[in-house]
Amino acid sequence: MHITHTLALVTAALALAGCVSAPQQRFAPQEAPVVLGPAVRDNVTPMEPVLACFADHIASTRRPPVVIGVGDVKDYTGKYSINEGNAITQGGALMVYSALGKLGGAVSIAERFDPVIAERELAYADRRQLGDGRTHQLAGPNGGQAVPWLPYFGGTINKSDYFIVGGITELNYNINSGGVEFGVNQVGVKARTFSQSVGVDLRIVDTKTLMVVRTVSLTKQFNGYEVGLNVFRFFGSKLYDVDIGAKGQEPVQMGVRAALEEGVVRLMAAVTQVDHQPCMTLRPGGGEQIPLVPAAELRKVQNPVDATVGGAAIASPVAQGGVAVNAVGQGGSRLTGTATQVPFDFGATTLGGSSLALIDQIAGAAKKGAADIVLVARDTENWDARKRDELTDRRIAEVTSALANRGVAPGAITVTWRPDAADTSIHRDGPGLQEIAKLRVGSPVVSGAVDAPIEGAVKGD
Secondary structure: OHHHHHHHHHHHHHHHHHHHOOOEEOOOOOOOOEEOOOOOOOOOOOOHHHHHHHHHHHHHOOOOOOEEEEEEEEEOOOOEEOOOEEOOOOOHHHHHHHHHHOOOOOOEEEOOOOOHHHHHHHHHHHOOOOOOOOOEEEOOOOOOEEEOOOOOOOOOOOOOOEEEEEEEEEEEEEEEEEEEEEEEOOEEEEEEEEEEEEEEEEEEEEOOOOOEEEEEEEEEEEEEEEEEEEEEEEEOOEEEEEEEEEEEEOOHHHHHHHHHHHHHHHHHHHHHOOOOHHHHOOOOOOOOOOOOOOHHHHOOOOOOOOOOOOOOOOOOOOOOOOOOHHHHOOOOOEOOOOOEEEEOOOOOOOOOHHHHHHHHHHHHHHOOOOEEEEEEEEOOOOOOHHHHHHHHHHHHHHHHHHHHOOOOOHHHEEEEEOOOOOOOOOOEOOOOEEEEEEEEEOOOOOOOOOOOOOEOOOOOO
């Protein structure tokens, strides 16, 4: 009898294991098998048909797309569990970006949430460290120069027309529940339903005036259920404890995404002057199945060509004419006339590698005639008069010594300008730079005599 019961339990266990088994695969010898689940799919929501319909209506106006940025869309509910972490997604802004993306180009999206990489590359371009593997020609009074770094001409970052900000502001647990539970002699059944809700608040703001154009406040309820059968009693001399049941709830984060998507549609209707109400009838409800086709594939109207954002009308910075923003920045670029900038790092009195390469060019140019030099430093330098003059003296001496080592006699170098002690202003010259002195190199004396003083260069000499 004991063996019979044991075999029955083993059989039941194997049957249950078969019910909950999942496909597994071993990726390499001696590795444990890995459970494999469903494939990746498009993250569709009940708003897909609405987004596609609204994007078609915007595109049919044939107006250039408005440019939208997204700020922070935070979780303001404050609900947190030690075991499960934040109850509400912390990626509200990312969901809003995706909602705008689901409009399929009917609007243009400007990155404002995380521009760190772009800002770093602009900083590299400003320091002449950014390249694309090609040589670029800069215009100049002497026919220009070929440079290996990428010129930046300014104005390539498009402005936004509006931006969206807001947050998830409500999470209400168990706003309504009900059910039944019945048991006799430790045998019972139960069934119950429960509901909770979230709320989101969004606004769209005019970037130029910072006036709020429209606000929306939306709420979404979630339903769940639980059913079960429990047996806890003796059969003969054996105690049996059996629990069978099921529990399910509408995904909370998917509901938050759907609420944010509807908020985006309503906000965009306010700034595009396109009525969204006809499209709202496409939302599934009352137990209808969610369409599994992404909004982009439901589109029927082609977007108008935007000549101002990403179109052919915008010239590449490499192909543009004029003076690059960083052409006056970090060594070798031409200023007004034929002056050449020689940059110093913050507080430094020695020349870096790129600046020494400039000194080579200046020495070569001085052999053919006069050459003008402008010593520059970062505009964040703001020393007192004594410290500034001391730095200026040492920097002029550094440039003079470097030129002397290249055959330019110090007597051929003249200081044509430097700020006097009473001048506390910043003499800006290019983005992030200030002038600290101007020199002129006359006809050099190519000899070993490098001990002649510089006229007006270092005070007290």
